[in-house]
Amino acid sequence: MDVVELKTDVLVIGSGAAGMMAALEAANGGVSVILADRSLISRSGATIMAQMTVAVALGSQTPDSPEFHLADTLAAGRDLCDVSLAQLVCEEGPRDILQLDEWKVGWARNANGSIRQAHAPGHDRPRCVYVDFLSTGPAVAKTLRTRVVRQKEVTRVGDLYITDIVVTDGAATGAVGFSLADGRPVAISAKAVVIATGGLTRLYQRNSASANMGGDGYALALRAGATLTDMEFVQFFPIGHLAPRLVGMDPIMWDPFRYKLGGRLLNAEMREFVNDYGNEEAGTYNVTRDRATFAILSEVKAGRGSPAGGAYLSFQHIPEAELRASFGPVIDKLAANGIDLTQMPIEVAPIAHYHMGGVKVDAAMRTGVPGLFSCGEANGGSNGANRLSGNAITEAFVFGRTAGHSAARFAKAAGNADAPVPAGALDLAAAGGPKEGENFAGLIAELQAVMAADVGPFRTEESLTRALGAIAGLKARLGAVPPGAPGPYNMARLDWFDLRTMLLVAEVVTLCAIARKESRGAHQRDDFPAMDDAFVLHHTVTLDGDAIVLGRTPVEGRTIREVA
Amino acid sequence: MRETATLIVRRGNAGDAATTSSYEVPYTPGQSVLDGLRFVRANLDETLSVRHACINANTCKECMIVIDGKVEYACTARLEPRDMVLEPLGNKAHLRDLVTEITPPDERLEHALKTGVGKVAAGA
Numbered sequence: 061m062d063v064v065e066l067k068t069d070v071l072v073i074g075s076g077a078a079g080m081m082a083a084l085e086a087a088n089g090g091v092s093v094i095l096a097d098r099s100l101i102s103r104s105g106a107t108i109m110a111q112m113t114v115a116v117a118l119g120s121q122t123p124d125s126p127e128f129h130l131a132d133t134l135a136a137g138r139d140l141c142d143v144s145l146a147q148l149v150c151e152e153g154p155r156d157i158l159q160l161d162e163w164k165v166g167w168a169r170n171a172n173g174s175i176r177q178a179h180a181p182g183h184d185r186p187r188c189v190y191v192d193f194l195s196t197g198p199a200v201a202k203t204l205r206t207r208v209v210r211q212k213e214v215t216r217v218g219d220l221y222i223t224d225i226v227v228t229d230g231a232a233t234g235a236v237g238f239s240l241a242d243g244r245p246v247a248i249s250a251k252a253v254v255i256a257t258g259g260l261t262r263l264y265q266r267n268s269a270s271a272n273m274g275g276d277g278y279a280l281a282l283r284a285g286a287t288l289t290d291m292e293f294v295q296f297f298p299i300g301h302l303a304p305r306l307v308g309m310d311p312i313m314w315d316p317f318r319y320k321l322g323g324r325l326l327n328a329e330m331r332e333f334v335n336d337y338g339n340e341e342a343g344t345y346n347v348t349r350d351r352a353t354f355a356i357l358s359e360v361k362a363g364r365g366s367p368a369g370g371a372y373l374s375f376q377h378i379p380e381a382e383l384r385a386s387f388g389p390v391i392d393k394l395a396a397n398g399i400d401l402t403q404m405p406i407e408v409a410p411i412a413h414y415h416m417g418g419v420k421v422d423a424a425m426r427t428g429v430p431g432l433f434s435c436g437e438a439n440g441g442s443n444g445a446n447r448l449s450g451n452a453i454t455e456a457f458v459f460g461r462t463a464g465h466s467a468a469r470f471a472k473a474a475g476n477a478d479a480p481v482p483a484g485a486l487d488l489a490a491a492g493g494p495k496e497g498e499n500f501a502g503l504i505a506e507l508q509a510v511m512a513a514d515v516g517p518f519r520t521e522e523s524l525t526r527a528l529g530a531i532a533g534l535k536a537r538l539g540a541v542p543p544g545a546p547g548p549y550n551m552a553r554l555d556w557f558d559l560r561t562m563l564l565v566a567e568v569v570t571l572c573a574i575a576r577k578e579s580r581g582a583h584q585r586d587d588f589p590a591m592d593d594a595f596v597l598h599h600t601v602t603l604d605g606d607a608i609v610l611g612r613t614p615v616e617g618r619t620i621r622e623v624a
Numbered sequence: 625m626r627e628t629a630t631l632i633v634r635r636g637n638a639g640d641a642a643t644t645s646s647y648e649v650p651y652t653p654g655q656s657v658l659d660g661l662r663f664v665r666a667n668l669d670e671t672l673s674v675r676h677a678c679i680n681a682n683t684c685k686e687c688m689i690v691i692d693g694k695v696e697y698a699c700t701a702r703l704e705p706r707d708m709v710l711e712p713l714g715n716k717a718h719l720r721d722l723v724t725e726i727t728p729p730d731e732r733l734e735h736a737l738k739t740g741v742g743k744v745a746a747g748a
Contacts, residue, residue: 064733066742094741099677101731103684198683215741218731239733241719246733270677270684305654308700310681397654501670544671548638548719551665551673 061490061546064239064246065481068094068215069471070464071235071250073222074277076107077453078436079256080204081156081460082467086254087213089468094248095208096220098240099272102205105258106269106414106437107456110197112316113180113188115450116153120175122185126150129187133451136182136348137416137444138581139596140290140615144423145442148462149455156457157189165203166191180319180449182348188450193316194390200453220246222276223489223557225253225284225432226481232284232432233479238489240554243546245489247481251471254463255281255419255427255434260294260565262558264412265505265512268297268312274558275565277438281419282564286427288601289440289613291565292572293416293582295447296517298352299325300411303368306397311411313390314373321386325356326372326405327364333371350446350581353410353517360409361518370409375401410517414452416443416582417572420600425463431470435463441598445581492553493541500543500555503534507562510534515570520587524574531567538563568608572599575610627651627705631660633672634711638718645669651705656680658687658698661710661722673721674698688713689722698722 069091072083080102083095097104117129129150134141161167161175167189168176177186191199208214222237226247234249257277261267278288299318301311317323327333337355339347347355356371366372375383380402384391391401399406418440425433436456443451507530514527542556576599578592579585600611629651635643647668649660661674677684680699687698690711698710716724729735736742 063745064737064742065745066736068741092741094736099675099684100686100727103686104677108683109678109681215736215739216731217733217736218727220733241725241727241732244733271679272677305652307654307656307680307702308682310678310683499666499670501665502667505666549673549675549723550720551675551723552670555670 062244063486064244066094066246066248068092068248068250070094070252070254070467071096071248072254072256072464073235073280074105074256074258074436074438075101075216076105076256076258076436077200077204077456078438078460078463079254080208081457082254082256082435082464083214084204084207084211085461085464086468087211089465089472091213091468091471093214094217094250095214096217096222096248098221098276099218099270101216101218102201102208104270104272106273107197107453108201109269109310110200110453111194111310111312112190112196113178113450114157114190114196114453115180115183115188115448116157116454117150117187118154118157118175118177118189121170121177124185124187126153128184129153132183133448134444136446136448138446138591140444140580140598142441143616145421145439148423149442149451149458152458153454156454156461160200160203160457163203163207165199168192178319181346182448183450194310194313197453221554221557222280224485225280226479226485227284227429228479228482230285231430234481236481236485236489238546240549242548243550245486245546247486249479249481251474252431252433252467254467255432255438256436256460256463257438259415259418259437260569261412261415263508263511263562263566263569264294264516265508266300266409267412268300268310269413274562276561277434278418278565278568279561281427281432281434282568282601282603284432285429285603286432286434287420288418288568289420289598290417290444291440291568291601292576292599293445294412294569295349295414295416295582296353296410297413298349298356298410299373299408300413301406302366302370302409303407304398306394306399308393312413314406314408317375317386318373321375321378321382324374324377326374327359328366329364330372333359333364348446349449354584356410357517366407368407368409370407372405373408374405376403376405414447416440416445416447417569423462424466425459426466431474433463433467435459445583488542490546491541492545493539493543498537498543500552500559503537504555504559504562507531507534507559507566511566515566515573517582518584518586519573520585521574524570527570528567531563531570534559535563568601571608571610572601575599629660629703629705630707631664632707632709633722635672635721637720645672649703651703655703656699657691657701657703657708657710660703661698673723675723686726688726690714
């Protein structure tokens with residue numbers, strides 16, 4: 061079989077906001093870049109799915125400072141944020157938001173022309189810029205894509221699936237994978253590699269991101285010798301759409317409407333319940349995501365959930381004219397789905413939304429493996445145990461740009477030494493075995509059910525141990541060789557590679573969740589319901605051969621006072 | 625009696641003689657054609673290729689196919705309890721089953737090779 065060999069200074073894997081920022085900044089640094097994505101460039105991953113808010117201390121509306129933004133970020137992170145990373149996001153966020161403004165992303169404006177900032181949950185003041193209620197992400201993706209297309213030093217390659225990072229003498233020197241369009245194995249020689257693959261929401265049955273986010277970057281980083289951190293912290297978005305079936309809309313669409321209009325969260329008795337769980341919501345919507353998720357699932361557990369297993373979200377108290385003014389054409393899309401908000405509540409439930417954990421990096425986005433950098437949601441540490449609303453796109457910009465800068469510098473310093481792809485590196489991408497009667501798409505669905513049931517927002521030693529057993533069982537069924545022969549868009553083969561990644565990442569999440577014997581932020585243990593100071597630490601993960609090795613590192617500079 | 629939808633799907637690789645597979649999938653009002661295809665892949669036949677990145681939001685725009693002769697997104701077209709004929713787009717190069725080449729020309733591997741960032745080597 062023919063092999064495609066590509067060569068570049070910097071390889072960026074993933075083309076959401078972080079990947080595109082990294083590619084742009086690296087190219088600005090005077091090096092060649094390949095921007096690779098397993099799906100379509102700029103249309104894959106989480107950025108394109110982002111609905112509204114981007115948090116940034118612009119102070120364009122209410123006086124603000126990065127310090128206040130940092131204080132809210134650290135508070136939401138429940139004492140576990142890596143302050144150097146959180147600080148970078150808060151301090152450099154304004155620069156990137158204004159850069160995007162210059163690139164005409166179209167941030168919403170106030171009547172006086174200043175950039176409008178909305179007040180999102182967990183923030184002490186209006187701090188979130190947006191383009192409009194439902195399409196901030198697509199606008200960001202389109203704007204960055206336009207810049208990338210104009211940048212001649214960036215070669216874009218879509219439908220390129222990366223199976224592994226190539227490591228030579230301990231340093232990242234490229235990657236191997238295959239072309240989805242024709243199945244050909246591809247080897248990429250690069251002086252620096254940037255992981256920008258996003259999170260792991262696909263591990264869960266119900267999630268708000270793209271189907272290609274199964275934790276690719278975590279598996280790539282682990283196998284390359286990098287360290288992961290905080291992998292037990294999966295953020296659930298409290299009010300994901302549950303019922304009735306709604307097509308053509310993102311399941312997280314209700315959030316902006318809830319805080320604009322004050323939609324009421326009700327249990328089966330049609331009673332508001334969020335304040336029963338130590339919160340103080342009154343007419344506004346200011347409870348952080350971990351607390352809202354806890355409240356909804358506690359009601360379900362107590363037998364007071366909605367018929368489909370969530371809570372009701374009602375806008376029935378709001379006059380029809382006001383609903384129409386706020387929802388605009390969305391009202392008609394809802395009508396096409398048989399939903400009339402003046403007549404009925406809809407049902408919502410927590411869905412997997414974002415991963416706080418990820419690749420451990422320093423403030424230059426270095427992973428510890430020379431030549432390997434990571435950015436965006438793929439990183440861990442900046443959000444601690446719970447991410448503040450609006451910080452994801454901001455960190456994608458800041459971390460992406462920083463990683464691109466660092467990777468370009470590294471590539472330049474590396475000179476012209478060529479690192480050939482070692483023999484055998486392409487074996488897996490080219491391998492094919494007989495179909496053994498397993499349906500790997502079905503096994504992925506099984507894994508998603510296991511993770512939702514036993515490694516969701518509520519966990520116990522028993523549920524987590526059960527999940528480990530199920531994961532081991534699925535691993536045995538995965539086998540060592542992908543099924544069938546390489547060929548054009550062979551999804552059954554792609555499922556095998558995805559399951560390979562997802563099983564490793566699922567095991568890592570579960571092991572870290574077992575180790576954290578307390579409840580904090582997005583990690584809630586029924587058997588250890590309180591926060592415990594002994595666990596103000598990060599769990600780290602590395603691979604030793606095939607063995608997953610857990611470690612612990614201290615949290616540095618954890619209070620705002622220590623930062624200031 | 626549970627209602628079902630029957631998906632009659634055009635199969636095969638580029639250049640192969642076209643065949644069809646017929647799948648009976650459970651029907652619940654409000655579901656999309658993509659819901660039905662995802663059910664097929666996880667429960668009946670994982671060899672069926674249909675591309676999508678988002679599942680529901682109509683954001684990725686990858687799932688455009690021909691449904692009963694009409695070009696539609698599988699994620700927004702409704703599943704209906706009857707025979708539905710699904711085919712790949714007719715105006716794009718066919719890759720496999722319902723998948724066509726929708727990647728912009730300058731984002732394909734072939735284009736990268738033409739720009740000189742790589743070469744094709746005779747492999748193992």
